[in-house]
Structures are given as C-alpha cells and as structure tokens.
Amino acid sequence: MTLIQESAPQDATSRPNGSAAAAILAAGIGSMALAILTIAADQSPALKALLTFYKPTGPLSGVTTTAVVAWVLAWFILDRLWFRRDVSLRNVNIVSIVLLVLSLLATFPPIGDLF
Numbered sequence: 001m002t003l004i005q006e007s008a009p010q011d012a013t014s015r016p017n018g019s020a021a022a023a024i025l026a027a028g029i030g031s032m033a034l035a036i037l038t039i040a041a042d043q044s045p046a047l048k049a050l051l052t053f054y055k056p057t058g059p060l061s062g063v064t065t066t067a068v069v070a071w072v073l074a075w076f077i078l079d080r081l082w083f084r085r086d087v088s089l090r091n092v093n094i095v096s097i098v099l100l101v102l103s104l105l106a107t108f109p110p111i112g113d114l115f
Contacts, residue, residue: 018082030071
C-alpha cells in the first residue's frame with residue numbers, strides 16, 4: 001500500500017492534496033502517541049515521574065503535552081514532504097482510521113491493562 005501517487009494534478013485549477021493528507025495522518029499518529037504514552041506511563045514508575053510536568057495533574061500533563069508535540073511534529077514533517085504532491089487519500093484514511101481505532105481501544109482499561 002503506497003501513500004504517494006506519482007501523477008501530477010489533472011488540470012491547472014486542481015491543487016495537490018498532500019497538506020490535507022498530512023493533517024489526517026498526523027491526527028492518527030498523535031492519537032496513537034497518546035495511547036502509547038498513557039500505557040507506558042502506567043507501567044513505568046520512572047516514565048511516570050518523567051512525564052509529571054505539573055504535580056496536581058500527575059503524568060497526565062506530560063502524556064498529553066508530549067502527544068500534542070508528536071502530533072504537531074508529524075503534521076509539520078508530513079506537510080513538508082507532501083506539500084506539492086497528490087497522495088492517495090484512500091490509503092491515508094485507512095491508515096488513520098486504523099491508528100485511531102487502535103489508540104481508542106488501547107486507552108480502555110480492559111485492553112490497556114493487558115500490557
């Protein structure tokens with residue numbers, strides 16, 4: 001499954017969809033980062049202490065801040081790579097939905113506690 005189509009835009013008025021695809025995929029990456037960090041902070045006391053940016057909220061402050069940074073970084077990098085390209089939105093949407101569903105499932109206690 002390839003995400004980048006090598007074809008040029010069809011006519012002079014069409015615009016490449018790479019920036020939109022970057023935003024969609026970055027959302028999936030950011031949500032997966034949130035799920036992974038949540039599980040990791042629950043399992044590791046050292047990581048829990050490292051991710052405690054604000055003591056009243058505990059590691060949640062670091063988990064969410066780090067996940068937002070991962071989302072913005074993914075969006076920035078993918079946008080720079082795909083800015084002038086046409087990307088297969090079908091494939092990007094499939095990958096993003098899979099990441100979103102997996103991250104949602106991973107944050108529920110019965111599944112998150114398995115790790």
